[in-house]
Amino acid sequence: MRWSHYYIPTLREAPRDAEVPSHRLLVKAGFIRKVASGIYDGLPLGLRTIRKVENIIREEMNRAGAVEVSMPLTIPADLWKETGRWDAYGKELLRFKDRSDRWFCLGPTHEEVVVDLVRKDVRSYRDLPLIIYQIGPKFRDEIRPRFGLMRAREFSMKDAYSFDVDEKGLEDSYRRMFDAYVRIFKRCGLEFQPVEAETGAIGGHFSHEFMVIAETGEDLIMYCQKCGYAANRERAERRRENASVHEEQRPLEKVHTPGKRTVEEVSAFLKVDKNRLLKTLIYKVDSGSLVMAVTAGLREINENKLTRFLGAERVELATAEEIENLTGAPVGFAGPVNMEGKVRIVCDYSVAEVVNGVTGANEEDHHFVNVNPGRDFAVKELADIAFAVSGDRCPRCENGVLMEKRGIEVGHTFKLGTKYSEPMECCFLDEEGNSRPMIMGCYGIGVGRTMAAAVEQNHDKDGIIWPVPLAPFEAVVILLNPTYPAQREVAEKVYSSLSGEGVDVIIDDRNERPGVKFKDSDLIGFPFHVIVGRKASEGMVEVKVRRTGERQDIPFQECTLRLKSMIENEKTVRE
RNA sequence: CGGGGCGUAGCGCAGUGGUAGCGCACCCGCCUUGGGAGCGGGUGGUCGGCCGUUCGAAUCGGCUCGCCCCGACCA
Numbered sequence: 001m002r003w004s005h006y007y008i009p010t011l012r013e014a015p016r017d018a019e020v021p022s023h024r025l026l027v028k029a030g031f032i033r034k035v036a037s038g039i040y041d042g043l044p045l046g047l048r049t050i051r052k053v054e055n056i057i058r059e060e061m062n063r064a065g066a067v068e069v070s071m072p073l074t075i076p077a078d079l080w081k082e083t084g085r086w087d088a089y090g091k092e093l094l095r096f097k098d099r100s101d102r103w104f105c106l107g108p109t110h111e112e113v114v115v116d117l118v119r120k121d122v123r124s125y126r127d128l129p130l131i132i133y134q135i136g137p138k139f140r141d142e143i144r145p146r147f148g149l150m151r152a153r154e155f156s157m158k159d160a161y162s163f164d165v166d167e168k169g170l171e172d173s174y175r176r177m178f179d180a181y182v183r184i185f186k187r188c189g190l191e192f193q194p195v196e197a198e199t200g201a202i203g204g205h206f207s208h209e210f211m212v213i214a215e216t217g218e219d220l221i222m223y224c225q226k227c228g229y230a231a232n233r234e235r236a237e238r239r240r241e242n243a244s245v246h247e248e249q250r251p252l253e254k255v256h257t258p259g260k261r262t263v264e265e266v267s268a269f270l271k272v273d274k275n276r277l278l279k280t281l282i283y284k285v286d287s288g289s290l291v292m293a294v295t296a297g298l299r300e301i302n303e304n305k306l307t308r309f310l311g312a313e314r315v316e317l318a319t320a321e322e323i324e325n326l327t328g329a330p331v332g333f334a335g336p337v338n339m340e341g342k343v344r345i346v347c348d349y350s351v352a353e354v355v356n357g358v359t360g361a362n363e364e365d366h367h368f369v370n371v372n373p374g375r376d377f378a379v380k381e382l383a384d385i386a387f388a389v390s391g392d393r394c395p396r397c398e399n400g401v402l403m404e405k406r407g408i409e410v411g412h413t414f415k416l417g418t419k420y421s422e423p424m425e426c427c428f429l430d431e432e433g434n435s436r437p438m439i440m441g442c443y444g445i446g447v448g449r450t451m452a453a454a455v456e457q458n459h460d461k462d463g464i465i466w467p468v469p470l471a472p473f474e475a476v477v478i479l480l481n482p483t484y485p486a487q488r489e490v491a492e493k494v495y496s497s498l499s500g501e502g503v504d505v506i507i508d509d510r511n512e513r514p515g516v517k518f519k520d521s522d523l524i525g526f527p528f529h530v531i532v533g534r535k536a537s538e539g540m541v542e543v544k545v546r547r548t549g550e551r552q553d554i555p556f557q558e559c560t561l562r563l564k565s566m567i568e569n570e571k572t573v574r575e
Numbered sequence: 576c577g578g579g580g581c582g583u584a585g586c587g588c589a590g591u592g593g594u595a596g597c598g599c600a601c602c603c604g605c606c607u608u609g610g611g612a613g614c615g616g617g618u619g620g621u622c623g624g625c626c627g628u629u630c631g632a633a634u635c636g637g638c639u640c641g642c643c644c645c646g647a648c649c650a
Contacts, residue, residue, distance in 0.1 A: 012599060012611065013587050017643050037642065092649070109650055143576080143648055151649090159650090207650095412650065444650065481608050515610040522610090533609055542609095 001473065001506040007044050010520050020216050022455035023148025025464050029524045031451075031472075038145025038153030045524065046451070048472035050156065053450050054135050056187045056469065057158045064180040066131035066160050071113045073137050077103035079112040083423050094141045106139035111420045111442060114161045118438070119426035125165050128428060128438065129173055133160035135447065149452040150218070150408065156447040163421075163438040165430065170439045174206075174415055177443045181210055181411050184445070186573045189467025190454055193407065195221050196231040198304055206415040210445075211407025212453035221407045222388050226400035234304055237384055238402065239393035240349040247355045250370040252337075257367045261332025263297045266367060270358060274298050278351060278359040278371060280334040282318040282326060282343075285310055290318055290326055292343050294336050294359075296350035299386035306385045309346065327362040335359030336377040337368055347379050348386040408453040409446075416440040458547075464525030465547045468570035475563055476526040477507040480514045480533040490556050491532040494541060497560045498530075503567060522546065527570065528563055532556075 007030075014028040026032045031046030042050060058068065077095070080086035086093075086105075094106045107113065114132055122130060135158045145153050162173035178194070185192040190212050197209040209232055211221055222236035223229060231237070260269045267274045277297030283306065285291050291310065293301050307315050320331050326343060327334045336345050337359055357371045373379045384395075394400030420426070421437040430436055451470065458465045468474055475498060479491035491507060498505040506526070508517050514533070521529050529544040531551075541556045543563070554562060 009585090010611095011586060015586070016581085016588095019644075034642090090649085111650090138650095140649085144644095144646095146644080157650095414650075442650080483608080513608055513610090513612065515608090515612075518610045520611085531609080 003506055003508045004510050006506070008520070008524070009043070010523060018148060020147045020150065020456070021459050022150065022216075022452040025455055025459055025523070025525075026148060026452065029464060032149065034148075038142060038151070040149065040152060040154075040448075045472040049451050049466070049470050050447055052470050052472075053188065053447050054156070054158070057135065057184055057445060057447070060180045060184045060187070061131075061133050061158070061160060063183075064131070064176045066133045066177075066180075069117070069132055069134050070136060071107070071110050071117070071134050073107055073139065074104050075107045075110075075113055077105060079116055079424075080105060083112055083420055085112070092140045092142065094139055108138055108140040109442075109444070110134070110159055111161065111416070111440075112424070115420045115424045115426045115440075118161075118163055119421075119424060122163070122426075122438075123428060125428050125430050129162060129164045129169050131160055131162045131173060131177070133158060133443075147216075147218075147452070149448040150456075152448060155449065158445040158447060160443040162441040162443070163426075164440075165428065165436070166439060170415055170417075170441055174413065174441050177413055177441065178208065181413065181443070181445070183573065185210060185212070185410070185450075187469055187571075188450065188454065189469050189570065190410075190450075191457060192410070193221065193223070193230050195223075195407070196235050197412065198232065198234045208413045209409045210411035210413075212410050212450070212457055213405060213407050214453060214456040215406055216456050217406035217408040219407050219409055221405050222390075222392075222402045223405065224394035224397060224400035224402055227394060227397035229394055229396040229400070229402075233387060233404070234302070236388040236402065237305075237395035238349070238388040239395050240382075240384070241353055241393065249372045249375060250356050252371060252376050253369050254361050254363075254366055255369050256365060257333075258365045260365075260367070266358060267297065270367070270369065272358055272369075275350075276354060276357045278335060278354060278357050278373075280336060280360060282323045282334060283315040284318045284322065285312045285315050287316075290322060290343055291315070292334070292336060292339060292345045293348070293385060294345065294351050295348035295386045296354055299348055299350045299389075301348070301385060302387045305383075306346065309381075309383045309385055327360075329360065329362045329364050329366075333360035333362060333364055333366065335362055335368060335371070337371060338362065338377070340378055344381075345377070345379075346381045346383060346385060347373065349382060349384055350386060351379065352382055408449065408456060410450045410453050411443075411445040413443045414441060416442055459525070462519075463523035466525045466527055468527045468567055471504070471525070471527050473506040473526055474504040474567050475506075475528040475530060476521050476524075477505060477530045477532060478517050478521060479507060479509050480517065480531065482509055482511055484536070487532050487536040490536040490539070490541065494530055494532065494556050494559050498563065501560050501564055503560070503563060528566065530559055530563070 009030045011028045014024040018024040018027050030043050033041040077086055138157045139154050142153050145151050164170045192212045194208045194210050197207045220233035260266045263274055263277050274297040279295050279297050281293045283291045323331050351373050358367050358369050359371050361368050390404045392402045418437040427435045427437050454470050455464050477491050477495045481487050495507040527546050531542040539555050540553050542551055542553050544551045
């Protein structure tokens with residue numbers, strides 16, 4: 001490719017609305033342009049990188065035995081009504097009518113469509129297992145699109161769906177997809193980590209997220225260095241601490257705490273450590289009965305964990321009125337003492353560590369001090385219902401300690417079971433001739449988000465540093481001064497030799513000053529730069545490695561061989 | 576949806592009531608060619624939109640649209 005004939009509109013200054021590095025750099029370097037909030041044009045460089053991500057995904061999906069199809073972005077409402085998601089999905093689903101007044105939506109995900117496809121044509125256990133995938137646009141009318149491609153409304157996604165005869169088959173398909181994901185992100189040259197995750201609204205009972213590790217990630221990952229356990233903070237479990245506080249229990253006492261409601265206020269007022277407080281939250285379970293959830297002052301209740309522990313569908317904080325009815329005191333003065341028999345009380349592990357603690361007295365402007373769990377209230381249900389934090393004990397190994405880091409979710413794998421196949425009657429006949437719903441899994445990868453994540457993870461003050469497998473061009477030949485025949489000749493030779501050997505190369509043949517060319521190539525982040533300058537007359541060119549800044553003068557004839565081996569080396573997947 | 580901020584030339588910005596400006600980019604010429612050069616000359620804006628106040632509005636008031644950030648929310 002010749003730069004002078006190409007379309008790479010780089011900007012000297014990035015638009016003010018771009019804040020995170022990936023957004024700023026992708027716009028500045030001429031990869032994307034915004035059309036509307038969360039909706040982008042892909043410019044030639046951006047498209048090339050997107051295609052590289054897609055091709056890696058495609059190759060690995062095919063290798064794993066998945067088959068590619070294409071499904072429509074526009075989906076008739078009828079299909080979504082079959083699973084109930086037409087009403088359940090919320091405003092993220094963009095709904096509209098066609099000219100004859102029929103309802104449609106833009107697909108945010110394609111379970112309904114793929115199930116409809118499969119149920120029409122697949123009848124026998126002999127046709128299973130089957131894994132179908134596509135790579136294409138999705139639309140989600142996000143509440144708040146942000147960070148450029150990281151959370152866009154229209155975006156490209158690879159979504160795969162597996163169909164099996166039983167759980168065991170699903171295990172196998174899931175494993176195949178999981179392994180394919182590991183290969184995909186390795187091949188992309190990204191530092192990533194699969195973590196255990198919540199299943200969320202798509203349903204199912206088991207899930208992994210693939211996180212690209214980056215400071216700017218929206219997700220928090222808890223992990224154990226010792227055994228490798230890793231989970232989204234939403235999901236991360238922890239092990240109960242060994243009791244360590246040895247302090248004599250003092251007699252229970254009620255004290256006046258006028259207007260002191262929060263952990264902050266009470267601990268400051270009574271001059272006690274925040275973790276001595278027993279924070280008490282009242283939840284409504286499945287819109288019915290109330291539950292009291294107690295945790296140490298500095299802990300936060302994890303509603304996912306609470307929900308799972310209770311075996312409930314959902315929990316929500318009780319209203320002020322409900323709290324007052326239950327405890328007889330306004331919000332801020334609830335506590336587990338004297339509540340036995342009146343409400344179900346669930347204590348977090350951290351409660352067991354508290355000695356001579358403080359709780360609300362279920363009476364306006366009063367707290368109890370010297371509260372001792374077990375003595376002053378029964379601890380019947382002690383569970384892990386709080387968020388794990390750095391320093392907590394690993395749930396999977398004896399002496400491991402949890403640490404945290406940030407990540408960007410680029411892939412997600414789910415086991416769905418029969419959540420969609422049953423209501424949509426996607427069934428097969430088994431060996432005995434019985435009709436059974438297929439067991440499904442679904443597996444997504446955000447293509448644009450993977451590109452953005454790669455930038456988040458690979459940039460410096462000068463611009464992007466593409467991992468070789470994702471670079472729009474693997475190398476750039478920078479012809480410093482096109483008016484010098486010697487330079488031009490060497491540059492052209494190097495360029496055609498590289499393209500002849502299958503290297504993705506672009507030649508910067510613009511009539512620009514050297515400074516502009518250097519800045520642009522650094523900004524765009526081509527992994528290897530071949531600089532053809534003043535030593536061209538002696539047959540020498542300079543090879544620069546973008547990531548390290550390392551430069552070396554070599555005879556131009558050696559250039560192709562040298563670059564090819566460096567590129568191959570970078571593209572090799574290290575197991 | 577709650578809170579905050581911003582809409583003036585392609586990008587970044589200045590301009591608090593009196594005829595719309597700067598830097599970069601862009602076009603022409605000269606000059607220059609190893610890190611976004613220099614000089615000279617140019618093109619380009621219904622100041623997001625509508626309504627109002629005023630002799631006069633980018634500027635004041637109301638409404639509206641768009642965009643960004645924080646939160647809530649989210650396969």
